[in-house]
Amino acid sequence: MNENHYRVTGMTCGHCVASVAEEVAEVPGVRDVTVDLPEGTVLVRGRDLDDALIRTAIGEAGYTVTEPVAV
Template structure:
C-alpha cells in the first residue's frame, strides 16, 4: 500500500469534497480517499504509488487544482 498527500485549492463545501473524493476513488487501485475541507489536504491510499498525472486529471475533472504535493 502507498499513501500520497497533496493540497487541492478551490474547495468551499461538502459537495466539493464529495466531487474530489468520487473522482479520485475511480482511479484503479485506489482503496481510500480522505479530504479535509478546511486545509484542502487530500490523502489517497492505493495498492501502488499513485500517478501524479492520474491524480491531477481526477482533481481537474472534479473542477479543482492540486496546488502542492506533500
C-alpha cells in the same frame, strides 16, 4: 499500501469534498480517499498510485491541485 498527499485549492463545501472523493476513487489502485476541507488537502491511499491520474481526477472534479504535501 502507498499514500499520496495533495494540497487542493477551490474547495469550499461538502459538495466539493464529495466531488473530489468520487473522482479520485475511480483512479486505478486507489483504495481510500480522505478530503480535509479546512486544510485543503487530499490523502490518497492505495497500491501503485499514479500521480498524474490522481491530479487529472482532481482537475476533472473542477479543482486545482498543487504540489504533493510533504509528510
